[in-house]
Amino acid sequence: MNKKLIKFTLNDKEYKVEVEPQVLLVDLIREELGLTGTKVGCGEGECGACTVIMDGKTVNSCMVLAVTVDGKKITTIEGLAKGEELHPLQKSFVEEGAVQCGFCTPGMILSSKALLDENPNPTPEEIKKGLSGNLCRCTGYAKIVKAVEKASKELNK
Amino acid sequence: MNFEYYNPKSMEELLNVLDNLRNYYFLAGGTDIVVKMKDKIVSPQNIVDLNDVQELKGISSEEDHLNIGPLATHTEIEESDLVKKYAYVLAEAAAQVGSPQIRNIGTVGGNIGNASPAADTVPALLVLDTTVQIESKNHKEEKNLLDIFKGPGKTFLTEGQVITKLKVRSIKEGEGAAFVKMGKRKALAISVINCAVWLRVDKDEIVEVRIAFGSVAPTPIRLLEVEKWLKGQKAEDDVFKQAAQMAQDAIKPIDDIRSTAEYRSTTAASLVYQGLKTALQRAREEVGNE
Amino acid sequence: MSQLKVVGQNVKKKDVKEKVLGTAIFAADIKMDGMLYGKTLRSKVPHGIVKKINVSQALELPGVHAVLTEQDIPGVNKAGIIVKDEPVLVGIGQRIRKIGDPLAIVAAETEEIAEAALDLIEVEVEELPAVFSPLDAMKDDAPKLYEKGNIMAVRRIVKGDVAEAFKNCDVIVEQDYTTSMVEHAYIETEAGVAKMEGDVVNVWVCTQNPHYDRKDVAYNLNIGLNQARIIQTTTGGGFGGKLDVTVHVHVALLAKATKRPVKMVYSRRESISNTVKRHPFIMKYKTGCDKDGKLIAWQTEIIGDTGAYASYGPGTLTRAAVHATGPYEIPNVKVEAYTVYTNNPQAGAMRGFGVPQVAFAHESQMNLLAEKLGISPLEIRMKNAFIPGSITATGSKLEHSVGLKSTMESAKQAAEKVLGDKF
Numbered sequence: 110m111n112k113k114l115i116k117f118t119l120n121d122k123e124y125k126v127e128v129e130p131q132v133l134l135v136d137l138i139r140e141e142l143g144l145t146g147t148k149v150g151c152g153e154g155e156c157g158a159c160t161v162i163m164d165g166k167t168v169n170s171c172m173v174l175a176v177t178v179d180g181k182k183i184t185t186i187e188g189l190a191k192g193e194e195l196h197p198l199q200k201s202f203v204e205e206g207a208v209q210c211g212f213c214t215p216g217m218i219l220s221s222k223a224l225l226d227e228n229p230n231p232t233p234e235e236i237k238k239g240l241s242g243n244l245c246r247c248t249g250y251a252k253i254v255k256a257v258e259k260a261s262k263e264l265n266k
Numbered sequence: 267m268n269f270e271y272y273n274p275k276s277m278e279e280l281l282n283v284l285d286n287l288r289n290y291y292f293l294a295g296g297t298d299i300v301v302k303m304k305d306k307i308v309s310p311q312n313i314v315d316l317n318d319v320q321e322l323k324g325i326s327s328e329e330d331h332l333n334i335g336p337l338a339t340h341t342e343i344e345e346s347d348l349v350k351k352y353a354y355v356l357a358e359a360a361a362q363v364g365s366p367q368i369r370n371i372g373t374v375g376g377n378i379g380n381a382s383p384a385a386d387t388v389p390a391l392l393v394l395d396t397t398v399q400i401e402s403k404n405h406k407e408e409k410n411l412l413d414i415f416k417g418p419g420k421t422f423l424t425e426g427q428v429i430t431k432l433k434v435r436s437i438k439e440g441e442g443a444a445f446v447k448m449g450k451r452k453a454l455a456i457s458v459i460n461c462a463v464w465l466r467v468d469k470d471e472i473v474e475v476r477i478a479f480g481s482v483a484p485t486p487i488r489l490l491e492v493e494k495w496l497k498g499q500k501a502e503d504d505v506f507k508q509a510a511q512m513a514q515d516a517i518k519p520i521d522d523i524r525s526t527a528e529y530r531s532t533t534a535a536s537l538v539y540q541g542l543k544t545a546l547q548r549a550r551e552e553v554g555n556e
Numbered sequence: 557m558s559q560l561k562v563v564g565q566n567v568k569k570k571d572v573k574e575k576v577l578g579t580a581i582f583a584a585d586i587k588m589d590g591m592l593y594g595k596t597l598r599s600k601v602p603h604g605i606v607k608k609i610n611v612s613q614a615l616e617l618p619g620v621h622a623v624l625t626e627q628d629i630p631g632v633n634k635a636g637i638i639v640k641d642e643p644v645l646v647g648i649g650q651r652i653r654k655i656g657d658p659l660a661i662v663a664a665e666t667e668e669i670a671e672a673a674l675d676l677i678e679v680e681v682e683e684l685p686a687v688f689s690p691l692d693a694m695k696d697d698a699p700k701l702y703e704k705g706n707i708m709a710v711r712r713i714v715k716g717d718v719a720e721a722f723k724n725c726d727v728i729v730e731q732d733y734t735t736s737m738v739e740h741a742y743i744e745t746e747a748g749v750a751k752m753e754g755d756v757v758n759v760w761v762c763t764q765n766p767h768y769d770r771k772d773v774a775y776n777l778n779i780g781l782n783q784a785r786i787i788q789t790t791t792g793g794g795f796g797g798k799l800d801v802t803v804h805v806h807v808a809l810l811a812k813a814t815k816r817p818v819k820m821v822y823s824r825r826e827s828i829s830n831t832v833k834r835h836p837f838i839m840k841y842k843t844g845c846d847k848d849g850k851l852i853a854w855q856t857e858i859i860g861d862t863g864a865y866a867s868y869g870p871g872t873l874t875r876a877a878v879h880a881t882g883p884y885e886i887p888n889v890k891v892e893a894y895t896v897y898t899n900n901p902q903a904g905a906m907r908g909f910g911v912p913q914v915a916f917a918h919e920s921q922m923n924l925l926a927e928k929l930g931i932s933p934l935e936i937r938m939k940n941a942f943i944p945g946s947i948t949a950t951g952s953k954l955e956h957s958v959g960l961k962s963t964m965e966s967a968k969q970a971a972e973k974v975l976g977d978k979f
Contacts, residue, residue, distance in 0.1 A: 163371075187577070190577055212582065
């Protein structure tokens with residue numbers, strides 16, 4: 110097959126990889142690069158478990174062909190903590206009990222991050238809208254919203 | 267999935283690629299085509315990625331209309347100051363597409379090319395009397411958006427052709443518009459039915475009006491008969507109610523997995539009524555709803 | 557009172573740090589050297605007898621390491637939590653009871669090859685008439701899913717004499733209720749990896765039931781319990797839906813056959829169409845009380861559609877029968893709960909185990925009675941609520957604290973605060 114060389118930044122690290130055009134971004138991240146924090150829940154953009162941030166905007170990595178991320182900047186859940194130090198969102202999710210089974214958590218945190226990067230002081234309604242592409246079935250939404258509010262305060266200090 | 271991947275870097279290169287290619291699909295945001303390929307609903311031999319063709323991007327304004335690149339994402343449209351000022355009904359519709367993740371990557375051109383009867387941006391574009399610029403290697407033409415759709419998932423575009431620009435009529439003083447959607451929930455819900463309304467009033471009289479529906483026919487539609495009847499009528503509640511009833515009688519929706527014909531019919535009346543009321547209110551405000 | 561360590565404290569989940577970092581390992585995240593990928597060939601018809609399965613072409617596809625059918629199961633071809641009625645793989649001459657019944661499993665170098673191999677397996681099925689409504693399935697002339705008939709189990713509760721008691725009621729409400737099938741839709745679909753270690757098979761799998769899974773794996777593979785190890789991976793939601801065996805036995809069989817680690821991950825479509833659901837119920841309620849609203853007689857018939865296999869069906873219908881009368885004391889009760897087989901997806905455990913379905917019905921009955929009597933919905937509940945000393949429909953005497961009345965009282969005060977006159 111015709112492999113294409115792509116260059117992109119993943120969690121602040123430069124990558125140069127050859128991919129077949131059929132490969133999905135989520136498979137490149139999980140299978141080729143071994144970062145399994147990005148999850149697959151539905152494979153068709155309904156659940157948001159595969160959410161990553163691409164050039165500042167969230168996308169469902171299960172619907173993006175890897176070949177199209179050439180030149181782009183991607184952030185996955187693994188790119189948030191600084192060594193042992195959790196990102197304020199990760200900290201607030203832990204403290205507020207916003208994590209149950211944990212499968213939606215990486216996507217939730219990334220959608221929250223993209224939201225706070227654009228809007229540092231969201232209202233609860235804006236948070237709900239920002240997270241409307243991420244499903245949680247343990248239904249801890251109330252705590253997730255609280256966690257985002259808490260992190261927003263922490264980040265604005 | 268098994269396809270050849272084409273990635274033209276300019277309009278010229280794109281039109282050349284298309285000139286020689288058969289059995290291809292465009293890749294814009296990919297939110298629909300990638301899923302369809304994964305599920306083997308479609309298996310194209312070739313994929314033409316449009317994302318590096320800069321000429322297909324951007325939003326700008328001319329005297330009486332906006333030029334919108336088909337690769338404008340729903341988020342770009344929702345957040346564009348120009349759209350919010352001159353075509354706010356389109357911003358309203360774009361804001362209701364899918365989820366943030368889908369709006370961030372899904373494009374208005376994709377929404378049109380996909381030809382889903384339920385596409386949210388299309389009724390809004392229809393009431394803004396949108397013209398579509400279509401190009402192929404040696405030809406350029408303009409068509410009214412209404413004349414693009416052939417049936418569910420099908421347009422009248424032929425191989426070699428690509429949508430290169432949308433010309434969207436600006437909303438002016440004395441004009442108002444609204445988009446109303448009924449989905450099963452607020453996010454990630456394909457419309458059960460959606461509706462857009464635009465009107466121009468002179469004092470109490472309706473001078474001109476356009477009403478468009480999605481999800482009630484094989485393609486998005488305009489209600490030309492109802493529009494004709496409304497022209498010259500008084501802009502008042504009773505008239506709107508009558509128009510709503512006429513709209514309900516005019517459409518022939520079907521039962522499908524998302525809803526029933528009966529529900530759609532009843533809801534259609536209420537959407538038209540709400541749409542007319544909101545559009546009028548906005549027409550009477552200074553300049554749209556900035 | 558001294559400070560407690562856990563109760564009343566904000567306690568962090570044990571694995572929460574890994575979960576927010578994205579380093580928690582779910583079953584689909586596991587990768588091993590030499591690992592193969594498994595896929596399942598499933599029935600496209602809801603009811604039939606398998607006439608032929610030919611795997612020779614699939615076996616020849618490069619990259620395919622094993623294609624297994626019922627004949628390759630070393631142990632017993634039965635699984636199931638309460639009743640062993642579910643085939644691991646439906647073999648030639650055997651009965652398909654729902655769309656999605658597994659017919660063959662494949663292990664290959666990649667998921668794509670495994671999928672391509674499925675297309676190369678030839679299957680012939682003699683299709684039989686199917687039944688999708690439990691009411692139809694209970695009729696004498698219905699297509700039979702099992703030799704012994706479609707009524708899997710009946711649970712009866714009788715207290716006092718309802719027939720006589722209804723004669724003394726001032727008000728009677730008779731109403732039918734139906735509830736729908738519900739999918740758990742945990743965000744993590746079923747997934748697992750199996751690997752042989754000597755003669756021990758290790759299965760890493762998302763599950764709510766490792767001890768049961770282990771018995772099934774040993775039973776189906778015909779190995780000792782000491783040779784089957786189930787390692788529960790971080791599990792992305794279950795809600796009752798991950799109590800049943802799904803990928804477990806299949807990956808174990810493939811790992812044993814190929815001597816390579818084998819991973820299987822269900823697609824969302826596969827997960828929705830082939831794993832257990834909440835039981836849809838059809839409920840007939842007849843409830844009578846005196847003119848003051850005191851309950852006298854209560855009769856309920858529940859028909860639960862358990863689909864093609866029992867799963868937790870008999871348990872769910874037992875629980876539904878026990879809770880059919882709600883938290884109310886009634887002198888005369890008759891409840892009959894049927895667990896019925898149909899050619900639908902099998903229903904099993906889901907949050908509440910049959911109780912949410914009956915709660916919808918018994919609370920509706922109370923509201924309808926209150927309406928007929930012209931009293932408030934709260935009043936009729938206060939008159940009939942369990943208190944210490946109450947005897948339930950099943951004859952249990954509630955010896956200890958019963959918080960229902962004081963809870964309703966608190967709820968009333970809270971509602972009055974918010975609603976004021978409107979309450």
